[in-house]
Amino acid sequence: MALPDADDPGLLTPAETSLLTDQYELAMAASYHRRGMNEPAVFELFVRHLPPHRAWLVAAGLGPALSMVEQMRFAAGELEYLRSEGFGEPFLDYLADFRFSGDVDAMPEGTVFFQSEPIVRVTAPRIEAQLVETLLLNQINFQTAIATKGARIALAIGGGRPDREGRLIDFSPRRDHGVDAAMKAARAAALAGAGGTSNVAAAKHYGLRPVGTMAHSYVMSFEHEEDAFRAFMEDWPDNAVMLVDTYDTVEGVRRAISAARATGVSLKGVRLDSGDLGALARAARELLDEAGFGGAQIVASGDLEERQIARLVGEGAPIDLWGVGTDLGTSRDSPAVGGVYKLVADMPVAGRWRSAFKRSPAKATMPGPKQVFRRRVGGEMRADVIASASESLDGEPLLVPVMRAGARVGSEPLARMRDRTAAELESLPAGLRALTPDGPPYPVSCSKLLEELSALALAGHDIEATA
Numbered sequence: 001m002a003l004p005d006a007d008d009p010g011l012l013t014p015a016e017t018s019l020l021t022d023q024y025e026l027a028m029a030a031s032y033h034r035r036g037m038n039e040p041a042v043f044e045l046f047v048r049h050l051p052p053h054r055a056w057l058v059a060a061g062l063g064p065a066l067s068m069v070e071q072m073r074f075a076a077g078e079l080e081y082l083r084s085e086g087f088g089e090p091f092l093d094y095l096a097d098f099r100f101s102g103d104v105d106a107m108p109e110g111t112v113f114f115q116s117e118p119i120v121r122v123t124a125p126r127i128e129a130q131l132v133e134t135l136l137l138n139q140i141n142f143q144t145a146i147a148t149k150g151a152r153i154a155l156a157i158g159g160g161r162p163d164r165e166g167r168l169i170d171f172s173p174r175r176d177h178g179v180d181a182a183m184k185a186a187r188a189a190a191l192a193g194a195g196g197t198s199n200v201a202a203a204k205h206y207g208l209r210p211v212g213t214m215a216h217s218y219v220m221s222f223e224h225e226e227d228a229f230r231a232f233m234e235d236w237p238d239n240a241v242m243l244v245d246t247y248d249t250v251e252g253v254r255r256a257i258s259a260a261r262a263t264g265v266s267l268k269g270v271r272l273d274s275g276d277l278g279a280l281a282r283a284a285r286e287l288l289d290e291a292g293f294g295g296a297q298i299v300a301s302g303d304l305e306e307r308q309i310a311r312l313v314g315e316g317a318p319i320d321l322w323g324v325g326t327d328l329g330t331s332r333d334s335p336a337v338g339g340v341y342k343l344v345a346d347m348p349v350a351g352r353w354r355s356a357f358k359r360s361p362a363k364a365t366m367p368g369p370k371q372v373f374r375r376r377v378g379g380e381m382r383a384d385v386i387a388s389a390s391e392s393l394d395g396e397p398l399l400v401p402v403m404r405a406g407a408r409v410g411s412e413p414l415a416r417m418r419d420r421t422a423a424e425l426e427s428l429p430a431g432l433r434a435l436t437p438d439g440p441p442y443p444v445s446c447s448k449l450l451e452e453l454s455a456l457a458l459a460g461h462d463i464e465a466t467a
Helices: 023-034 062-070 076-084 089-096 126-131 133-157 179-192 200-206 216-220 225-235 249-263 277-290 306-314 326-330 414-427 448-458
Strands: 040-047 103-106 120-125 168-170 241-243 269-272 297-300 321-324 339-349 352-355 370-377 380-388 400-404 444-446
Touching: 023 089, 023 126, 040 126, 040 133, 062 103, 062 133, 062 400, 076 089, 120 126, 120 133, 126 133, 133 168, 133 179, 133 306, 133 321, 133 326, 133 339, 133 414, 168 179, 168 326, 179 200, 179 326, 179 414, 216 225, 216 241, 225 241, 225 249, 241 249, 249 269, 249 277, 269 277, 277 297, 277 306, 380 414, 380 448, 444 448
Parallel strands: 168 321, 241 269, 269 297, 297 321, 380 444
Antiparallel strands: 040 120, 040 339, 103 120, 103 400, 339 352, 370 380
């Protein structure tokens, strides 16, 4: 087999996205098609176990995932490739007309959730529901990881409360794992509360605020540091934020002040990228205030993460904006969310739903379509109950319709998702807002009916389902 061009960037066209799936999804789909097994089925996406260092997760990535599902098509080039891989003509004819026609219920983006809770439920013809698995997991697992990381940073900046001022800035694209990751990291960070991004493409695409100052290379390109500051102020008077740590940070602040006075440009701020950020921020604040630049902001960056930020905030460091890169875009301390997508019901006999479940050791699943009910007291989250979708329990049902008959049911702006995230974080018990939670885990239980059905499933009984 000929190898592709090693310099090909590997960017997918919209049609090629239909092949962004694991090979066995197509193999199973072809077998289902050959055997006429395309009756309605229900799949659920959930996280079996919370990842390390996480007591909760923030749902993210649903919007991009649904857009990809809605646009999923198999064009001539994709069909020809599958033909070359041995797929038969009847199945290829089916794919040529493929359009997702199912229903999707999900937790809205920005919702806090816990292990074992279904966050997406897909009801569709079996082949359609099977073929969207990889796309859903690819988009939701990664963006949930980044949104959760961003939410933890926002809590650190806010001193244990969600920061509603947008003082977190996404500085991650140069450390993100590829182009799509950089775009989705900026989106997930905004959902978590970030007030801007250094990623100009993401700013344009998602309507975010592009934010940036200058690099050390700019300062070093001039013979004198103050010359660099003067030039930048003259060329960008509305963005006069100076990077002051290239040589000597405190002296850099003095030179930024001198350049502002010489040019007549209002100094908007200084950025600290190394050293003892707390001590340097206090020294910078004192110099700026004495010089009459009380409105100039102090921006901190340089391998920041939430525990370091929480310490600086706790010490009263006068830092206004926090540029976080590597740790935000890669969720370095907990880089993966292990969401899974499992069949929970199907209709092999017309008009009769059957529950589907696994009894695999450590990987058993609960039978039938499910809903999650959340109870709040005085605005605080108190407990979640995972129930059969047919039940109606006290509390707020978290899964809501997001797609019907293959079409999106409305769409939300990022601002609304950001508000939801902040409200969810605010409603967490105080012990769970801590970066290292103290106290018991959040209570998640199953309804009595679901417990009974699960016991029957583990005993090997067939269980009728309601979907």
